[in-house]
Amino acid sequence: MLIKMGINLIGLGMFLYHMVSTQVLLQSTIAHLNTHLTLALVLIFLSNNIKSKTRLETYLSSSLAVFSLICGLYIQLQWQELQMRMYFNTLSDLIIGGALIFLALESTRREMGLFLPIFILCVVIYPFVGHLLPEPFYCHSLGIKKTISKLSIGLESGIFQYLSISTNYIFLFAVFGGLLQAVGGTEFFIGISRILAGRIQGGPGMIAVLSSALVGSITGSGAANVMITGVFTIPLMKRTGFKPEQAGAIEAAASNGGQIMPPIMGMVAFAMAGLTGIPYINICAMAVIPAALYYFTCGTYVYLNAKRLNIGRGLDMNEKERPNRKSMFLSSLTFVVPFTLIVVLLIKGYSVMLVAFWAIVSVILIGIINRKSAKEIINGITAGVKAGSGIAASVAAVGLLATTFITSGLGVKIASGIELWSRGNLFLALLIIWAVCIVLGCVGLAITAYIVAALFGVAPLVKMGVPFEIAHFFVMYASVFAFLTPPIAVVALIAARVAGATYLKTAKESTKIALAAFLLPFLFIYSPVLLLKPKNLADVWEIPIIIVGLVVLESGLVGYLFRSYTVWERVISIAAMVLLSLFLATKGEAFLIFGGFVVGALLFLNRKITPASFLGRPPL
Template identity: 35%
Template sequence: MEQEKKPVIDKQQIDAFINEEPSEKVDEVLRKYEVEARYRKFTGPMAKIIAVIAIAMSLFHLYTAGIGVFEAIKQRSIHLTFVLVLVFLLYPATSKSPKAKVTPIDVMLAALSFFAGVYLMTIYDDLANAGGVYTQMDIYVGGLLCLLVLEAARRATGKELPIMALLFVGYALFGDLIPGQFGHRGYSLERVIEHMFLTTEGIYGVALGVSATYIFLFILFGAFLSETGMARFFNSLAMAVAGGSPGGPAKVAIFASGLLGMINGSAVANTATIGSFTIPLMKSIGYRPHFAGAVEAVASTGGQIMPPVMGAAAFVMAEFLGMSYTAIMIAAVVPAALYYLACWTMIHLEALKLGLEGLPKEQLPSFKNTLLKSGHLMLPILAIVALLLYGLTPLYAAFFTILITIVVSWLKPETRISFRGILKALEAGARSAVGVAMACAVVGFVVGVSSLTSLGLTFGANILDLSGNSLMLTLVLTAITSLILGMGLPTTACYIVAATIAAPALIKLSVPPLVAHFFVFYFACLSNLTPPVCLAAFTAAGMAGASPYKVGWTSTRLGVAGFLVPFLAVYSPMLLLQGNFGAFEVGEALLTATVGIIALSAALENWLLRGCTLPERAVLLVGALCLIIPGFWTDIIGLGSVIAVYLWQKRSLSNPPSTGIAGN
């Protein structure tokens, strides 16, 4: 065991974390690992033009949220037009393009985007009255829009998503040349463009529809919360609650990342922002650099599954399933708690194993003073939960909560949002929504081709054939599919694609639709941690000065207990509050899941009350697996195994041997 290490930090580091004083390294790391962060930074007239466009976009969405959204394609077309114009003005075409000014080609592409949006708005009513009969000009403009979406997505999200979209389009065009189950009759280019441009099953499909309504308003809500100083409040609260416990900075990372994840669904952005403070703090008290980076990556990734404001994919899930977002939010509570319990337990045991102390209590903020100073900022979060539970749609709930946020901010001078602050939040919200919107637009090619060719059903049937209709094997194959897709796709796009092609296989095996989609959603989020491509872990490695792959594999180890949560939900749907159940059944499922996660964490960390012997680790592992498998006797065996190791270690600590060292 390493020697106990005393904190060697000073009060200035803690104050910097609380007050969000990011270093230049945050921007550098973000731009390296997050494509969405590689935008131009303008000054002068161009900065004002971008601000006007972004503010106009936010005002449009607030207007439609307040009075009611337009017809589906019109709402989505205006939303996409704003996004395309912003992308072509903000994002350079290549790494060699000018970073401080737009080029004539950028202006031309922005103008063509505006033209395509206006064109669709102009012809849509006539098209509807004509029963969907289109002209050759409609196809030309539709083809132009498809190319614009692919190019904008390449700039804003990276090349992987457009390449996958083109592969799916190729499948639609040349499916008649493919033998076997995956072959189909093939479709003409004109038919594909018409399906993508003039229906709500392609580019203007469900995914873009959710982006144009719920997702944008919730991102805007997060921008207003940030403007009040909510992040500073969360950081201070995290320090007050967890900073003084063993391994305090690591627990602060868990606590702060979980809270901030409610207002920022990007794992990479959370990792860079919060990690710029927590990672040095963790290193200063004795955590190894790769472990400190892994802690932040795991904590920030969990923000996407944390109610009440989850990642953008959760809103798409609600639309796919035809359920209210409130039902999704409620179902996510227990799994999110179990995920963070797993992270907390692993970190706590690591701190005990290394003999790490927390931060000096005299340097930490007071919990009471923190609440008295900024506790009122929790009112908007409570308000949005209350409005959703009351039955308001997410659109109206977000709209009213934005207004509540502005009012609440005026309760204290230090949190008050000025008129300039309102404009700043409107601009920041629109700019933050660009990446998600582009992912939702380009993934429309995947969803559109799947609906046109029945690819989703074919792929699901093949997964079942490969697994021999075994539920466990199908779950493993689906998880692997989601993780592989997540290597190159943003979380939202990864979920949409996996839900389209893999979730049907689980549903055919009688897994409830919500549980099946949650399973896919979780692994889409967790793909941020798993090598070889794990963007949250790579970002954390850049902040920690550690090997990216070492951070990635450590993140996977720390997250292993969390990786079991989706499997637990499938075998015990009551954890998602699904099915007919009583309070006793829910309590039993919670108890066994909690003890199972703690046992697995102890086995992986090789520490419970002390270092574990090899037989003790084996018993803990067997106990954890038994608690995961539903059944009365497996639960009894699992609980008995864990309790036996706990009592044995407690006895050995009370009566230490006269010679030798217990454990390792």
């Protein structure tokens, strides 16, 4: 009880500190980052204390929380002296520095699992044996003392290298998401989705797509999205005829898209703004068309599957499931007010944290107007602070990786290796970087996969002629959608549990639904009009070509267009998408003509079905 109260107090204190920091300069940059990290570490270990199953685990978590506080106070009281004696640190400096490295890795392990901290530890240790290895594996080390100084106690790199991304871009928006859920901001999205999607073939599946797109635009988290919308949409989809793995897959794919849905995209987008200096509003604008295409593709899959399974429009909702108009009107305020504020302030050029500040204030005021209790509001704030703390720990751990890459020369070697392995071929380079993003994203947080891949993946692409912001968008998208990729598809795993389905079947199906997301990063490179970066006005015609290709591709994966496909028709549909993609990559008109011919042939094979039946009406 005391620990839970302590967690709430620290969470509220951390929240208030960051809110005030948006208005008043309380501390210098280093002291601010240290305060942020210290509070995050203490909160993580105390939160784990509650989950502890044995007395030993409880004591260990409490000890680590106290140790985090000691390290934070040590730095806070003498950060200026620590900077001055970098590389010439005292024994106590090195002990605190080593402890801080351990705490960053251990907190990341507790929040994200074993893979990332073990991977980082291997990279940090590698330079100490790298000097014994032949080229191209050779690299040099700074020595133990200088390594500890560089990675932690020097305060300029390592753990502190990317912490500003967490403090200046991510933390308060994480709180905003938690707070908005607590005051019922998601009820409006789900209600309006039920009303709109009930008029379309495969209504429950469409509800999942629409509600996940809307809710995802405020949570920015695929896993959270599944738990918010999936508990309603998955049972409804199953009841109307979708198989359990299909229901789970539709929800997983739709929920994961929330990370690329403006105006509040996932934490990876904020990381991209912090890492690149690209204004967040520009990132949102660039993401509009890809997000629309992604959800259009998800909707196409649902519609075609509903036609194939003969699932109608009726939702057959019970009294509890029917949207309440009055509650929808009240909850709409929690959508309209903060979203309007966010868009207007971003367009006016306000900083991300200042935008988050006013968005949070508006949500709290609306919560009070809607008679939400203080407990509900505090719980929402605490939930958001915990989420933000976990991200702070992982960003600190990734800083260890980044600094080691730079100081040891590994980053340059890997970047050069990509050029060498691809032999200067852009597509091969894209394929290598995409594969790395998928692997890293499968086993960790999307934000860490993005930062790590961007370290060595963006430079070779820029060297090959890809514009800087497009190269970063490529890496970001690949990292985000790794969450749907087996063998470790986190979002699909959660959705499978809710659906009572087999995990691998759900993951396989969600990959089929979200296949557009795996193709879009490559299309960004060859058709930059998708990111509002056309080379000329004629490029706009590439968008309808992409839409046709995606519809044809989904029809092949589902096995239905106007009627069920034969095996050869499936092959033809996939071939059509390949030909249209080759046109986009090479600009060769022959591929466009041949691809158009194949699409026409596919429609001709389905010619006996009338357009009316495709729209869900019986033929006349």
